[in-house]
Structures are given as structure tokens and as C-alpha cells.
Amino acid sequence: MKILVPIKRVADPDNANKLKISSDAKVDTTGLEWKPNPFDEYAVETALRLTENGANTKARVGEVVVVMFGPKEAESTLRAALATGADRAIRIDANDADLDGDVVAQGLKAIVDKEKPDLVLLGKQTVDSDSNQVAQLVAEYLGWPQATFAATIRSEGDKALHVGREVDGGTLHLKVTLPAVVSVDLRIVAPKSVRSAHTAEGHAYPDGVRFAALMAIMAAKKKPLVEEKLSDLVPGATRKIEYTSFALPPARAAGIKVKSVQELVQKLKAEAKVL
Amino acid sequence: MPDYFEIARHFSTEERAVRDSVRAFCTARALPIIGDHFEAGTFPKELIPEIAALGILGANLNGYGCAGVSDIAYGLAMQELERADSALRSFASVQGSLVMYPIHAFGSEEQKKKFLPELANGKIIGCFGLTEPDFGSNPSGMRASAREDGDSYVLNGTKRWITNGNLANLAIIWAKIGGVEGEVRGFLVPTDSRGFEARRINKKLSLRASDTSELVLEDVRIPKSLVLPNVRGMKGPLACLTSARFGIAWGVIGAASACFDSALDYAKHRVQFGGKPIAAHQLVQAKFAEILTQITASQVMVLEASRLKREGLLRPQQVSMIKRHNARTALDTARTCRDILGGNGITLDYPVMRHMCNLETVSTYEGTHDIHTLVLGQDVTGIAAFG
Numbered sequence: 012m013k014i015l016v017p018i019k020r021v022a023d024p025d026n027a028n029k030l031k032i033s034s035d036a037k038v039d040t041t042g043l044e045w046k047p048n049p050f051d052e053y054a055v056e057t058a059l060r061l062t063e064n065g066a067n068t069k070a071r072v073g074e075v076v077v078v079m080f081g082p083k084e085a086e087s088t089l090r091a092a093l094a095t096g097a098d099r100a101i102r103i104d105a106n107d108a109d110l111d112g113d114v115v116a117q118g119l120k121a122i123v124d125k126e127k128p129d130l131v132l133l134g135k136q137t138v139d140s141d142s143n144q145v146a147q148l149v150a151e152y153l154g155w156p157q158a159t160f161a162a163t164i165r166s167e168g169d170k171a172l173h174v175g176r177e178v179d180g181g182t183l184h185l186k187v188t189l190p191a192v193v194s195v196d197l198r199i200v201a202p203k204s205v206r207s208a209h210t211a212e213g214h215a216y217p218d219g220v221r222f223a224a225l226m227a228i229m230a231a232k233k234k235p236l237v238e239e240k241l242s243d244l245v246p247g248a249t250r251k252i253e254y255t256s257f258a259l260p261p262a263r264a265a266g267i268k269v270k271s272v273q274e275l276v277q278k279l280k281a282e283a284k285v286l
Numbered sequence: 287m288p289d290y291f292e293i294a295r296h297f298s299t300e301e302r303a304v305r306d307s308v309r310a311f312c313t314a315r316a317l318p319i320i321g322d323h324f325e326a327g328t329f330p331k332e333l334i335p336e337i338a339a340l341g342i343l344g345a346n347l348n349g350y351g352c353a354g355v356s357d358i359a360y361g362l363a364m365q366e367l368e369r370a371d372s373a374l375r376s377f378a379s380v381q382g383s384l385v386m387y388p389i390h391a392f393g394s395e396e397q398k399k400k401f402l403p404e405l406a407n408g409k410i411i412g413c414f415g416l417t418e419p420d421f422g423s424n425p426s427g428m429r430a431s432a433r434e435d436g437d438s439y440v441l442n443g444t445k446r447w448i449t450n451g452n453l454a455n456l457a458i459i460w461a462k463i464g465g466v467e468g469e470v471r472g473f474l475v476p477t478d479s480r481g482f483e484a485r486r487i488n489k490k491l492s493l494r495a496s497d498t499s500e501l502v503l504e505d506v507r508i509p510k511s512l513v514l515p516n517v518r519g520m521k522g523p524l525a526c527l528t529s530a531r532f533g534i535a536w537g538v539i540g541a542a543s544a545c546f547d548s549a550l551d552y553a554k555h556r557v558q559f560g561g562k563p564i565a566a567h568q569l570v571q572a573k574f575a576e577i578l579t580q581i582t583a584s585q586v587m588v589l590e591a592s593r594l595k596r597e598g599l600l601r602p603q604q605v606s607m608i609k610r611h612n613a614r615t616a617l618d619t620a621r622t623c624r625d626i627l628g629g630n631g632i633t634l635d636y637p638v639m640r641h642m643c644n645l646e647t648v649s650t651y652e653g654t655h656d657i658h659t660l661v662l663g664q665d666v667t668g669i670a671a672f673g
């Protein structure tokens with residue numbers, strides 16, 4: 012199976028206090044440390060699990076191609092994905108400020124038309140803008156079936172995927188025929204969440220995403236990484252979403268002390284209206 | 287921990303990737319269990335296969351199954367291990383710098399092929415026996431002896447404070463051939479040799495999650511093929527120590543950072559006297575200003591030392607300086623942060639006192655603070671003041 016995994020870098024939440032936002036709602040990213048979007052890391056892990064037999068995590072059955080929209084320095088995020096096992100990478104040269112979910116989805120469609128993967132596997136959303144749009148838009152542009160928020164995936168002979176989606180009150184199971192678009196949720200990296208067509212039943216992975224070995228990090232330097240231009244893929248692309256302002260959540264008001272249980276119950280009824 | 291002088295700007299893509307990968311590993315696998323191991327006084331053996339699979343062991347060596355990363359990448363890996371616990375970094379330092387490095391630098395081709403790949407993949411665990419009960423800061427006085435007997439050497443002696451001693455399959459024992467005035471050589475001793483015994487040192491209050499042992503060798507016979515052929519005298523063990531101290535100087539920044547982060551977070555949320563967090567008080571801020579400055583100095587020093595090392599210009603005295611400064615900084619930081627956390631600071635619910643206890647050892651081993659003081663004193667005055 013050939014899988015395309017789009018990944019995005021996001022500002023490291025540990026350094027979020029360095030983020031500066033101007034009065035006209037422009038985000039200044041100078042000096043930020045970047046991290047791969049966690050849901051995208053889960054998507055890479057899922058793609059790796061779908062293209063191996065579980066016992067040997069070094070041999071790929073198929074191909075995993077990672078793709079990113081961003082400036083040159085964002086390539087380190089692609090290299091990190093190559094170090095965990097992806098085969099090759101594509102960077103679509105673009106400024107973060109020129110991108111929104113729709114531009115990315117159109118760009119991905121153009122890449123899919125060239126690369127012809129069996130599956131586009133994405134994180135359900137990025138943790139910076141939380142838009143949760145790209146998987147749905149790209150499925151629409153491609154006219155492919157989609158399954159979002161996957162918590163489990165089982166491959167049926169690399170022809171179809173059985174996807175478990177966590178929904179309120181239970182799990183929804185559906186089968187999508189490939190080619191398809193699937194977005195993943197966090198539980199996809201639990202030990203038994205993903206089973207490829209080649210994995211023995213009952214195989215359990217260590218919990219979470221795999222760690223890049225130091226040798227693999229060195230070897231990733233030599234894996235292919237090609238650059239494309241956004242303007243070639245999507246001529247005249249313009250973003251449809253503009254941010255107009257950012258505001259901090261209101262500061263929490265000070266609490267009050269109650270003297271008795273009766274007073275507490277009374278206030279919960281009359282003021283908080285939760286009883 | 288702020289990277290106040292933005293030294294990360296000087297790291298390559300691969301160096302950052304190494305840092306991030308080892309940090310992710312430690313966060314996911316080591317941190318959840320390390321406090322319990324510290325309390326129980328056990329080394330987290332269950333982590334060895336993954337540490338080895340990550341390629342951390344002997345990572346800066348080339349060939350023979352080693353990753354061959356840069357000195358900065360190696361240093362960052364040590365930093366991330368020690369952010370979790372000095373016991374993990376000690377394990378890796380011993381294996382990489384004190385066991386694999388001497389085999390790589392001074393071993394025969396046959397020894398390298400036989401041992402290095404299995405030391406890199408964690409199938410063989412090594413330990414380094416230099417210190418003796420009566421010879422710590424002055425190891426050249428050692429009494430351990432090796433007697434030639436046909437095709438073998440027969441070893442006798444006692445080594446003390448040996449990290450990994452009970453885990454090890456292979457011990458590098460430094461011993462003298464030909465009596466007290468004899469020449470020091472390095473011997474690769476399989477720990478299942480007859481006459482070899484490792485005795486665990488218990489009741490430690492520091493590096494509790496590390497295995498520390500006494501090694502007793504009584505007429506241990508090993509073939510001559512197991513002596514390191516290409517080094518003679520104290521040069522051998524001292525070169526190993528220089529290599530390990532470089533990793534320690536990087537490593538302790540991890541422990542200091544973990545303490546800093548824990549204390550800063552605590553100080554911003556702990557409220558005393560009139561609704562203000564303790565971080566709003568000048569005395570507390572002065573503490574942060576001081577440890578921030580010292581940790582930043584440590585970071586800049588290891589970066590510059592790594593650059594010198596890459597060019598082959600790093601001198602042992604410079605390594606003494608960064609080991610001395612950074613270990614002391616980390617220990618002072620841990621003590622200061624322990625104080626900021628008040629009563630909570632003395633528990634294993636926070637990493638601070640665990641690091642503080644560990645760093646007492648790090649300040650002592652690999653040359654005590656004061657021995658490095660004397661190394662630097664000798665370097666600038668030209669007068670040795672050890673004796």
C-alpha cells in the first residue's frame with residue numbers, strides 16, 4: 012500500500028509564551044521552536060504500522076511519503092518523519108501566512124494526482140489552529156471515500172480499511188474501499204489499534220509513536236526530499252480564511268467561600284443553576 | 287528551561303532530531319517509572335533494550351554498529367537521559383565512554399569486532415573498574431595486579447564503587463603488571479570468569495536507580511588476547527575519563543533543567559502572603575536569576591567545548607573545567623530548587639530532590655570537584671598541588 016501523509020509543524024507549546032501577535036492579528040513566528048503536530052505524528056505512526064508486518068519494523072511493505080507545506084527550515088520536521096521510517100518526502104514551498112485548510116487541500120489534491128497513493132492519512136486536526144478541515148476537503152476534491160477521527164484501522168488485503176471511529180456513547184465501525192482519505196485520533200497509537208494486512212493477529216506495539224533511532228536520524232539525511240512550488244500545484248491559490256483578531260480567554264474571577272453545606276446547595280441551585 | 291542564549295540555533299537538523307527523540311523516549315518510558323526505581327533502589331533494566339535500539343550506547347563512535355553522531359548530538363542525548371535521572375546517563379556514560387570507547391580506541395581489531403556491536407545493541411553490558419577502596423582520587427596508586435602465566439594473565443584485586451557492576455557481562459579492569467611500581471594495563475574480564483565476584487553496594491542515598499558494586503577478583507585467569515594492546519599506563523583510564531566527563535558536562539544540564547522547570551512552575555502557582563505567588567517575591571526571583579545564569583553558562587561552555595572537540599583542540603583541562611562547573615551548577619540548582627518547593631520539595635512527587643541526591647554523586651565521581659580545582663590550578667600555575 013502506498014500512503015501519503017501530510018504533516019505540519021506547530022509552535023512548541025512549551026515555548027508558546029514567545030508567540031507574538033500584532034494588533035492586525037498577524038502571528039509573528041520568529042524565534043519559535045517547532046514540533047510536529049502530534050496528530051500528524053500519529054498519522055505517520057499509523058502509516059508505518061499499515062506498511063509493515065509488526066515483527067520487523069524496518070522492512071516496508073509499500074511506501075510512506077510525507078508531505079508538508081512550508082518554508083525551507085520546516086524541512087527538519089520532514090527529516091524527523093523520514094528518521095522514524097517514512098521513505099521519502101515532498102516539501103511544497105509556501106509561507107505559513109499564505110495557507111489555510113482549503114489551499115492545503117487543493118495542494119494535496121494536486122500531489123495525489125501525481126503520486127497516486129492508495130491512502131491519504133492525516134491527523135484529525137492541528138493543535139495550533141484546530142481547524143479540522145483538511146481531511147474532509149481533500150476527500151471532497153478527490154471524490155474519495157473518507158473516514159475521520161479513526162481510533163482503529165484494520166487493513167483488508169490492502170483493498171479496503173475497517174475503521175473504528177469513537178463517537179458519543181460507543182464506536183462506529185465502517186469500511187472504506189481504497190483509495191480513501193482517513194484522519195486519525197489519538198487512540199490510533201494504542202498497542203493494538205492498527206493491524207496491517209501483513210501483521211499477525213494479536214500483535215501489540217509499544218504504546219505511542221516510535222522513537223527515531225540515532226542511526227536512522229543519520230540515514231534520513233540521505234533519503235529523497237523534493238521541493239515543489241505551491242504556485243505550480245495550485246495556480247492563483249488564495250486563502251479563504253483571514254484571522255481578524257485574537258483574544259485571550261477572560262481571566263477567571265475570584266471564587267467565594269461558603270459557610271455551610273446549606274449555603275452551598277442554595278447557591279448551586281439559585282446562582283450556578285446546576286442543581 | 288529557557289535556552290537563554292539560543293544555543294539551539296547552532297544545532298544541526300540531526301542534532302535537534304536526536305535531542306527530540308531521546309527526550310520523547312525519556313518522557314514516555316523513563317519518567318513514569320524512575321521515581322519508583324529510585325525509591326526501591328533498583329536500576330530500570332526494562333529500559334535497556336529500547337535505549338540500545340535508539341542507538342544511544344557509544345553513539346559518538348564510528349563503525350562496529352555505532353551510530354556515529356556528532357559530539358553535540360551525543361551530548362544532547364546525555365542531557366535528555368539525565369533530565370530523567372542521572373542513573374540513566376551514568377549507565378550510558380559507562381557503557382559508551384568507559385567501556386566502548388577504550389575498546390574502540392585501544393582495542394585490537396578482533397576485540398572491536400567481538401565486543402563493540404554487542405555493547406552497542408545492549409546484548410553485553412559493561413562496567414569500568416578503576417577506583418579501589420583505598421585509591422579514589424589517586425587511582426594511580428592502585429593495588430590491583432596482573433601476573434603473566436603462560437598464555438594468560440592472572441588478576442587479583444578489589445575495585446569499589448563500580449557502576450553497572452552487577453549488571454555487567456564484561457568488566458574493564460585496570461591493573462598493574464609487575465608489582466606496585468608496575469605498568470597499568472586494561473583487561474577485558476568476562477564477569478562469569480572463575481574468581482570474579484560483584485557485590486552490590488546497598489544503603490546508598492544517591493544514584494539509587496543505578497547499580498553500584500564492589501568487584502572482587504581472586505586469581506581470575508583470562509587469555510592474553512583480552513588485554514587492551516594499544517595503551518599502557520594511566521593514559522588509558524584517563525582518556526576514558528576525559529571522554530565520559532565531556533558527556534557528564536552535557537548531561538547535568540538536563541538534571542538542572544528538570545529542577546528549574548519544576549521549581550518555576552511551582553513558584554508561579556504556590557501562593558503565600560496576600561494572594562501573590564511566591565514567584566512574585568524578590569528573594570525567589572533572585573534565586574531564579576542566579577540559577578538561570580549559571581545553567582546558561584553551562585550551556586555555552588559545552589557548546590564551545592563541543593566545537594573545540596570537533597576540531598581536535600579540546601584539552602583535558604578544559605574538560606575538567608566544564609565537568610567541575612556544570613556538575614556544581616547542577617547541584618546548586620537542585621538545592622536551590624529543592625528550597626523553592628518547600629515541603630513538597632522533599633518528596634518523590636517532584637523530581638527535584640531525587641536529582642539533588644543524584645548530583646551529590648556526580649559532583650564526586652569522575653574526579654571530585656576539588657580534584658578538578660587542582661587540575662585547573664596546576665594548569666595556570668604550572669605547580670601540581672595534589673601531593
Ligand SMILES: Cc1cc2nc3c(=O)[nH]c(=O)nc-3n(C[C@H](O)[C@H](O)[C@H](O)COP(=O)(O)OP(=O)(O)OC[C@H]3O[C@@H](n4cnc5c(N)ncnc54)[C@H](O)[C@@H]3O)c2cc1C
Nearest residue numbers: 414415416417422423447448449647651652654656657672
Ligand atoms: C555512585 C558512584 C559510582 C561510581 N562509579 C564508578 C565506576 O563506575 N568506576 C570507577 O572506577 N569508579 C567509580 N566511582 C568512584 C569515584 O570515581 C570516586 O568515588 C571518586 O574518584 C572519589 O574517590 P573517593 O570516593 O575515594 O574519595 P577520596 O579520593 O577519598 O576523596 C575524598 C575527599 O577528599 C578530597 N581530596 C582527595 N585528594 C585531595 C587532594 N590532593 N587535595 C584536596 N582534596 C583532596 C576529595 O576532593 C574529596 O572531597 C563511583 C563513585 C560513586 C559514588
